[in-house]
Structures are given as C-alpha cells and as structure tokens.
Amino acid sequence: MSAPAAVAGSDFRPRSVPLTTFGLALAVFMQVLDGTIANVSLPTIAGNLGVSTNQSAWVITTFSVSNAIALPLTGFLVKRFGQVKLFVWATLLFTFASLLCGLAHSLPQLVAFRAFQGLVAGPMIPTTQALMLSIYPPARRGFALSMIAMVTVVAPIAGPLLGGWITENYSWEWSFLINVPIGIFACSMVYAQMQGRPETTAKAKVDYVGLAALILGVGALQIVLDKGNDEDWFNSTFIVWMSVVAAFGILLFLIWELTEPNPIVNLRLFKHRNFAAGTLTLVLAYSAFFAVNVIVPQWLQRTLGYTAFWAGVAAAPMGIIPVLLTPFMGKYAPRFNMRMLVCMAFGILGCASFLRSQFFLGVDFEHIALIQLLQGLGLALFIMPINSILLSDLKPDEIAAGSGLSTFLRTLGASFAVSITSFLWERRAVQHHAQITESISVFDPAVRQQLRVLGQGDPQTGYQLLDRMIDSQAYQISFNDVAFALGWVYIAVIVLVWLAKPPFGPRPGGGASAGAKR
Template structure:
C-alpha cells in the first residue's frame, strides 16, 4: 500500500494548511525591505545599520535550511514543522515590540532560525501527500507560496509601513501563525518514513562548517556592495572563511554515513540538474523583484506603496498560471517547459530594459507581468523532475537542499544585479559626459533653451547659464541611471537565454508512467 493512502485528509486541504505557514515565512524575506528607512528612523539608527535587519534573518535562515532534513528525522516532520511555526510566531511578536536596533536584529536572527525549516517541511509534506502522477499539481500549490510571496512582500510591506507602522509587518504573523499551528496539529499526519527516526548523534563538525560557510557567504553577498567588494579587508576575510568552510564541509559530508546534509542526492541526474535550475529561479525572482522598485522609486518618483502595487498584478497572473502549468507537467516533458519559462522571463527582462523617462505605470505593470510569467514554467517542472526519483525517506533532505539552492540563488542574484547596476551607472555616466561639449549640437541646443528659460524667469544671464548646466547634468544622471537599469536587465536576460538552451539537455521525465516511490519502499 502506498503511504499516501494512509492519509484520510484531502491532499489539497493538507497542502493549503502547510502552505499558509510557509507563505508567512517566505513573505518575511521581502516584506521588510521597503520599511528599512522607517525602522532606522524609529529606532534611532543609520540606514546602513538597519540593513542588518535583513542580513541577520537571511544568515540564520540559510544556516537552518540544509539542517531541516536531519531535524525532521530527529523529532518527526510534523513535530518539527509545528515547532518552527510556533517559534516563528513568537519571534515575530518579539520583533514587533523591539525598542532598539540590536534587540530587533537579535530577534530577526531567531526568527530566521525558527522559520528556516518551514519551506522544506512544507514541500516534503505536500510531495508525500500526492501520488506520483499528480506531483505537478502538488508543486503548483507549493509554487504559489514560493513565487507569489516574494512578489507580494514589497506591496504589503509598503502599504503597512506607509499607512500604519512597520511593527505590524511582524505583528500580522501572530494570528496567522497560531491558526496555522492549530490546523497542522489536527490535519497533518506523518507517514512512517517521516516519523521519528534513529538519526544518531548530530555531526557537529559538519554542522559547524555549514553554519560558518553559509553565514559568511550571506554576509559577503549582503554587504559586498556597501564595502566595495574585494577592495575591503572585511569582505575578503569573510569570503575566505566561506570558501574554506564550504569546501571542507563538502569533503567532510561526503565521507559521513549519516551526514546532516545528503549531498549524495546530487548523484541522481534528475535531482542535480533541476537544483541548478531552481538556483536560477531564485536568481530571476529576487533579482528582478529588487530592481524594479528601486528603479521606479529613484527615477520615476514612486513611493513605497505605489512601487509595491506595481508588482501585485504580476502576482495575480502567477497565481492563475501555477495550476495551468501543474496540469501541463504530465503532458509535456519538464525540460521543454523549463526552457520555455527561461525564454519568457528573458523576454520580460529585455522588455523592461526598453523603458524611457516617459514610461507610465501601465507599461511598468505589463513588463513586470512578462518578467514573472515564465516563473511557473520554471518552478513546477523543476520541482516535479527533482522529486521524480526521490524516495519518501529522502523527501525532507531533498526539500531542504532545493530550498537552500533557491534561496542562495536569490541572494547571489540580488548581489550580482546590484553590482552590475552600480558599475553600469559609472560607465553610462562617463559615456554621456563625453557629449557635454559645445561641439555637440544637442548639448548647445539644450544649454541655450534652458538658459533662455532661466533668463525669462528673471535670473541674471551669468547665473542662468550656470543653472542651465546644472539642470542638464541632473538630466544626464537621470538618463545614466535608466540606462544602467537597462544594462542590468539585459545581463539577466542574456543569462536566462543561455539557461533556456541548457535546459533542453536535462533528463526526460514521464511522471504519469512512474510507479509510486512508496511502493518500493
């Protein structure tokens, strides 16, 4: 008998219940981004110091993610999931009542530790709740959480911050968390493979190496741009620690009989290659979600709420596309859907690079929809293919690895596109400055027009010329910034095109013809 047959509760209902908790946690990865200036002002801190509110959460979250499979085996997956929900709820409340920045950072660190196990546990529970031929629909439900929450985070965070208080960003988790914990307690059941197991004593060496390596890597990615990357001894130190720790960790984990992270799962081709694709799902999702609000706020005068609302329609489109792709997975090989998703996203990134200073709100909404339209074609097939050869006893470990690769992709994506943006601004500005000479007809015309306009307002001739040059330089900076965003989007588009072609060489999958993994267990 299949393990899924042991569950009397509807798989759809179980999926919705566990997704409620995971949605809350994923939302918190982006919801605080737009509130940093408010948090800094309220707690008497600088804007640079306030970024540790994000960093502390991401660092601790990244450390727990790969350990969640081992912890699920130690205490049982359901018990671990409930513990994560309760811990996340309590620490969310403590974040909301924090009276100083150090206090908030400590509780954000604990919040990340508590919430780190929610995504992998949710994915593993949903995977084991559905028969193999319906895995596509299962991961369509998972994808709604994973893809929709980061899109809606800035919208919700901006609205709450502008209309209420940044503290409600954390307080809103309390009733949701309590409800989720209650529903999981009464509705979710662990199959035999997910109950308490004899996992042995924890591999403290492996755990320590992973914690140090991932923690240092996250600090490098989050602080690299502010510290001027490898020109900073601070970044060089943490980068060195990260590389050494992770290399030693990989070697150590491969030698262990009971490792905290099952790296040997990467030997399965249908698991390893989709993990690479999931890395770039995070890259495209978080990178693009970071760029667009920055662009419209810095160059088009949008406030936090309006820039967040810019992202919402795309979230609605993703919501409707997920079940559609979930049905397509059993009809079309995953590699073709993944390739299509990469190319659609690439088209959206390229289209966003075509914006001009006159681009309106409706156009931004359209290009954002195009940016995210391909995400369901990436997430659902990649998840389905990754789990197609994973046995139930390895579900939790596989989920932890997939969640980690996606989150790392997001962190690296944000770091790379931000660095590309800053570098391109300098290049574009240098290029445009070359045209600010009297030999350039456009510059002469603009200077004469602005000087005449200033003179007509009663400004003395000498001062009018100076002010006109200042006005032209402001426009130059504005145009250089928009061109830099174009370069950043084109960079992401080029990468996605290459990946779209590479996806065609992934293993074939025919999930509708596979036998249930549990049957062989």
C-alpha cells in the same frame, strides 16, 4: 539532507481537516508573504534607518542565507521532536522574530532579527508539507500539494500590494508586526486539531562538522558580497580575510560532505545527470528571477518616484498567470516535453528582461505592469517542469533529500543574486553618472545660463536640480544594464536544461513528479 516523511502519522485524522488545512496553509502564506512584503519597503527602511539602498538589501539576503542554512536541519529536528511540535515551535518562534523585526530601531538590529527569523523559518515549509500530506488519504494528496502550491503563488502577489499599502499608510514596521496575530492563530489552530497525533521521536545524529563548515563558508561569503562595495573590496583587509574564511569553509564543507557517511547535505546526488543539470538550471534561473523581484520595487520608488503602494500594484501582475495556470500545469504539463516547456519559460523570462532594458524615466505604468504579467507567464511554465526534470532520475528513497537539496541551493543562490545585483546597480549608476557629467562644465556660459533658468535665477539651486536629474538618469541606465544582463542569464541556462535526458516520469516504485518522455 533529509526531509520529514510524508506518511508519518498517516492513520491519524484531525477533528476538522478543513480547519487544519487552513491553519497549515496560513503558516505557509505568512512565511512566503514575509519574503516579498519587505521588498517594496526597502527604500523606506533605508530612509528611516539612515542607510543606503544597497545596505537595506541585507534585510533580504540575511533572511535567505539563514533560511538556507536551517533547511538541512529539518530532518534531524523532525526525528528529535516530531512534526507537530516542530511546526508549532517554528511558527511561534517565527512570530516572535517578526515581533522583534518590527521593534528594531537600527539596521544591525533588524539584520540580526531577520537572521533569527530565517533560521526558525527553515523547517516551516517542509514540515507543513509533510503534515498536509499526512491528514489526507493517498487519493487526495494531489489536492493537498496543490493547496500548498496555490498559497506559495498567491503570497507573492499579496506581498507587494500589502507591503506597499502598510508602508504608505502606517509604517514599514507593520510589514513584520502583521505576522504576530497570523502566526499565533495558525499555530493555535493546528495544535488544537493535531494534538494527540502519535509520533515517534529519537535522538538522531547530526553532522555537526558539516553544519559548522556550512555556516562558516556561506556566512563569510554572504558578508563579503554584502559589505564588499562599502569596504572597497579587496583593498580592505577585512574583506580579504573574510574571503579566505569563506574559501576555507566552503572547501571543508565540500570535502567533508563527500566523505561523511551521513552528511547534512547529500552532495552525492549530483552523480545523477538529470538532478545535476536540473538543479543547476533551477538555481541560476530562480536567482535571476528573485533578483528582479527585489530590484524592481526599489527602482520604481527610487528612480520613478512611485509610492510604496503603487510600486506594489505595478509589481503584483507577475502573480496573476501563475495563479490561473498552476491547477492545470500538474494535469497537462506531463503531456509535453518538459525541456521544451522550460525553454519556452526561459525565452519568455529573457524577453521580459530585455524589454525592461529598454525602459526610460518616462515609461508608463501600463508597460511596467504588462511586462510583470509576461514574467508571470514564464514563471508558471518554469517551476513544475524543472522540478520534474531534476527529480526524475533519483531513486525513490532519494526524492526527499533531492527536493531538500535543490531548495537549499535555490534559496542560497537567490540570496547571493540579490547582493550581486544590488552591487551592480549601484556601481554602474556611479559610472554612468560620471560619464554623463563629463560633457557638462559649469564654466561653460551656455551651461551656466541653463542652470540659472533651471534654478529660477539661482545657479546653485539649478546645479542641485541638475545633479538629481543626472543621478536619476544614471540609475535608470544602470537598471537597464542589469535587466539586459539578467536576460542573457535566462538565455544561457537554456543550454543547461538540454543536458538532462528523458524519461522525466517517475521511476518504478515511486519517485518524482510525472513528466513526459520525448
């Protein structure tokens, strides 16, 4: 997997570097915002489109899978069309896809448009990073990268707040339609400033067999995870056949990519110890983190009765500490043992999950927000050190491919994690509902009396109210189960990070982000 070279067109300077920086940052903000703004709208989308909460999660997973599949094509597209043209067209198509999402009238339409949106979004962040680096001199490129990092941290804070406010005061469709003016403004500004930038293009080759196997295997596996519960898993012929297709596609992809001279995804990078350990750690930990980000807003609205806006407010504190610490992590983190920082981060993230597993229906807003704040501290200590570790033993000419491969797998893992977590939450809720009702009999005189009291004289009304109460309690217990399991995921991956060996600084001649040798 190749990424656009950061130095392409480095002698060119736009008429206004600040305006170009603003336009590029705005495009990144729009894409990252789109990944979180929909999370808080899922219960409303499910209700308006007449689907289950589990099915509404397809809005998230479809985008993530499509985005992951498109990422490996970035290098090919840059060589074929150039960085500026690719950025402009990707941003315009992303904007158009957002418009289609906002105009969707059914879940199949919305899922299809989200898939299209994910595909065209694939090259946006890598290309934006390359363009951002190219407009600054080498001494200022650290600032350029910090601007991108800051935007990617701020957007997840704004997403739940903005998504909740829009959903509550307008409609969920505007969570997507808001991208239209932002996208047009961003690409117009960048094109106006970067027009005339010299670029070399070529008819680059692409690994079509690897790409086809990737789409076949990953696409089929995502369908199995998304539809398995609705189709009763392997009692369904459709799920069985899709599982066979997924296994065949993934096996073909692995064999082909390991033998192809110019693979679309360079799996040979896993021969490097630190890259293998760091990437596996990143994928598992980030998947658990992303799953929490999706399930918490749904839990707040579905189980605790929060409005979309207040669910966003409760989730937003997660981004406060990363915003404050990000400027300092790049400067001071290399002074510490990177593995210790990552272990500290996982300990904090695990603690936050274990604390969530103690929640109950009467938990107050302050406790929810404080644990989100604690999770943000874990996130701030996690991303930069783990990236330094996984890039530390790559050769200078492997850095771009390694960064792209880890991003690809991280995005893919997050999508699968959302499907699995949503399924577990629904399935465990059904089991807990059945367990709770086992001890309640409508033929018990005491129960019938309580039903009359609950229904104000009408036992049927009382029974319906009781069933809703049991349902809420079942989903709460199920949420606790999922949070507890995710906590153990963080604890388990602590072992993996210690498989990496120092030094974690850059290799001679360039390379990974700086890290400390301990």
